[in-house]
Amino acid sequence: MEKFFNPQSVAVIGASVSEGKPGNVVLRNMLDNAYKGKIFLVNPRGGQIEGRLVAKSIEDLPAGIDQAIVTLPAALVPETVLALGEKGIKAVVLAASGFAEVNEMGEGLQADLAEAIKESGVRVLGPNTTGHISVPANFTSSFFPIGKLRRGSVSYIAQTGNFCGISIRHLSSAENFGVARSCGLGNKVDLNESDILDFYGQDPETKSIFMYLESVANPTRFLRVARRVSQHKPVFLLKGGASDAGAQAALAHTGSLAADGRIVDGAIAQAGITRLSKYSQLFHVAKALDVMALPKGNRVSFLSPSGAFTVCLTDICRDLGLDVPKLEEKTRKRLQDLAPPFIRMRNPVDIFGSVGMHGYEVAYKDALEAVLIDRNIDAVVAILMLTTETGIPDLNFIPQLAKRYPVKPIYVTFMGEHKHNIAAKELLEPLGVPCYLEVEQPFEVLSLLADCRRKMRRA
Amino acid sequence: MSSRTKKIIDTAIKRGQRALTEYESKRVLAAYGIPVSREVLVASASQARSAAKKIKYPVVLKACSADEAHKTEKGLVAVNLSSQKELNEAWTALNKKAGRGYDGNWLVQEMVKGPREIMIGMHRDPGFGPSVMFGLGGIFTEILQDVIFRVAPLRKKDARDMLRGIRACKILDEIRGMPSADKEVLVHALMAVGQIALDHPEIEEIDINPLILKGAKPIAVDGLIVLSGV
Structure with missing residues (x-):
């Protein structure tokens, strides 16, 4: 997790010269937030981006890089993961969409990706994620233009890119508070809410935790972790897909199936998690806890x-x-x-x-x-x-x-x-x-x- | 885990049952300390009469078979039989209704009276695993959907939260001259249902409905344990 949230060096695979392209915005975001670690760029065309040399392939990168952010199309992702594993890069963020959330072909691709992850031993955030944010490390893997972030004590876990994207823009511009970490889970092919919650629970920068989830990958583990973390940190959850119609929308959004809402209600209460009922509460309550007791x-x-x-x-x-x-x-x-x-x-x-x-x-x-x-x-x-x-x-x-x-x-x-x-x-x-x-x-x-x-x- | 319980379940599986009979289900519940109605399994009218004498009138006569999960819907239940005469009549009527092909047994059961009916259930969720349910019993379970779940294993405070967590929670308090329900017994029953499910992965569903409050004391009057279709 340190390599995800406090990387000393990072490689952007699919770095781009074109403004507005994910492979370019990622870089801009890191520069806007004054990321102090080393940044490496990879694009088969080589050349320079923002005055930085671009490597033509992953093999050309030096050894010992902590993290890679992959902004390539879905079809190239499984082989890229294998190549990163061989290079010894163990923390990988996958931006591409077009996996299980779309169609059967995407499902096949996601299975290939799962296989590649297993084989290479890398840990993966995503795919289908806007990335993550770690303000104390001046770092973000987000490809959404988020600008300079305000540092705070609130951390987010979201089964949406919003909290590394538009909602972060909203809370830093309209609500005037800051965050410590934020993580868009995407399709959760490897890392899921329990992994991140576990990390936030031990993270001294995180004083309170806010989650938006549409599904829970490993409910038993989630309960166990949440019960432990909620004993000493406030943990809030907005559960998307609580209604039947919402559950249908969740299936289309992140390809996840909702469990029986009443069982989820019970489990959340049991885990010491406070349930939110409105999206805006994700920042109204967070704002209160960032600065006040x-x-x-x-x-x-x-x-x-x-x-x-x-x-x-x-x-x-x-x-x-x-x-x-x-x-x-x-x-x-x-x-x-x-x-x-x-x-x-x-x-x-x-x-x-x-x-x-x-x-x-x-x-x-x-x-x-x-x-x-x-x-x-x-x-x-x-x-x-x-x-x-x-x-x-x-x-x-x-x-x-x-x-x-x-x-x-x-x-x-x-x-x-x-x-x-x-x-x-x-x-x-x-x-x-x-x-x-x-x-x-x-x-x-x-x-x-x-x-x-x-x-x-x-x- | 009690070996008695395991034996009941294993035997039922060997016989190809999809569910335990009411009698078998209640033996499992009782083995885990859940209070159940006093009852005797009988095969003949004379056995029924001596059972009723032992239990004391009024009694209930019910069909008890692996295939007769919904006794009430088939009308194979006669309640509040207050004399040997009424028992004899019910025996004849129910046997006729059941038909010649009926190969199950019958249960003679104490008649548990009390205006307050609640229920305890267990549903095995594919993600969360065994989830214990508590709510209003009888027909109100379906009508009001006033139920609450907790995931097994339950701690004492989880069970207590369940008792307080339904909208109609005042039904367990001292009300209209009725005493407050024995919460400790209910807490134990909720935890026990979770434990049964954890001990026996072959069990898919548990349905104790109704659990009647006889004064303060909750008694499982009907119980059904459904096995997973293996």
Whole structure:
């Protein structure tokens, strides 16, 4: 696994001069991410790419290369794997599609590939994968233009190329958090989710793990590995193909058959894995865990500038299994001291009156600190009201409080003028405060995190 | 693994049975400590009468044969027989219904009464292996599909999670004057069903339905063990 996630040298088999071709994008991605290892390129035409000499064949490569990324068409893949094995390259990423996910001919080709893997003793990621990402090593094998990646503590395992492709672009540009590792499993002809999960479980760079799977290659082993890893790291799973129609789509997508959904449900719960139900949760929950702690429990407080929110979000908390408990008396007193006497301060915190009396920053800051200190509370959501007319406060007090009380997460959401919401999000997220544009989202996230905490305790 | 259980299964396989009879199935369940209804296998009316006397009325009379998996659907069950007279009548009626070709035996069984019916099952998943199922029993198993699975071997907490995990989990609590179900017995039964499947790869499916709560005590009233088609 070290050779996959921390390679000292790598060869691109099928390197290309043409911009946009996989054999070229791979190289660009590595250069964009300032990969420090040695890069070798192979193309029968030889010549130069990006000012680097190109070897004409695998035999011409020097010995001792850690990893190869193969961007050749499917038909050439089995013989290439054999050649790489002979060269002593033991870690191979196979980008090509056109195997078992397509047709019978592809199935035959996949069987040949399996045979070549066995014979050569190489380990293979793919085929039919966009590759993988290892930010601490400044490395990626992805052939999707992903740009410079942000380093974080979240790692992905996905039976899709999205998390080495479009979804990585989304989370680094729209959600402002980073990843440690990401791995597109492809057709899992050799390495599968259990291998990667096992590695992430022992990986000091990985603090939490998110999976998108459509099938499980070796269910018994997966259960065993997941049960072990979920005891000390949060593990989340979105299972694709849970519905009959989804299962049909999964068959077409990665050529995998879905097991009985109810048995899968049971096995996932047993393994201490927290189940996700929406694709967007793969980054909304991940964003919360990249920068903030996992809350100790399900007891929430929130600051709201609207009476309606205090009511309907309390309803939502209840539906989501979150508790909105009574505050300690000293907290309540502190909140009441800042509020007009006609508003009875309690949890959830109606902050409107205090803002009117003391201004935005003083009111929110003091109330936020009061509930963070409260022993009945595990996590806090601040709903900000930002409009040009009421003025935009200096929001730096939020990341400052987050640093002072690292055990209890703070999430921010908004109701107000969109441009200010976006600006606040862009300011706060890089400073380590996850923001959500819809008011229910942070509560949904907290509910999943509380579920995760329960599962980890029981695992 | 008990050698008694292995003997029951091996004999059934030798005879070419696709499933164990209810009587055989329950002997396997009982060998693993799952409470089953008291019952006696009989071949004649006189044997049935003396069995009923021993078990005490009311009793149930059921066909018991390797080919009669769905007794209720064929109507070869008579319940709540409260006297020797009723037993005699049921004997005649059921034998007539079964026809001359019927070569199986009959079961005389205690009549277990209780308004709460639950079920425990096992399905051998091609990937996950033996998976234990728990849910509401009787006709509600099919109607409400309120079931939960865990993969064997089950730990105690897995079994406890199952009991809490169905939507209708309150059925096991103290409710309407009925006592809370004996959870320890249920936990043991769930773990045992997983263990039976792990010990005996020849078993394809287990279906204990219904498991009736007689007061607090769960009792397997019907049981079916299906063998893999080898």
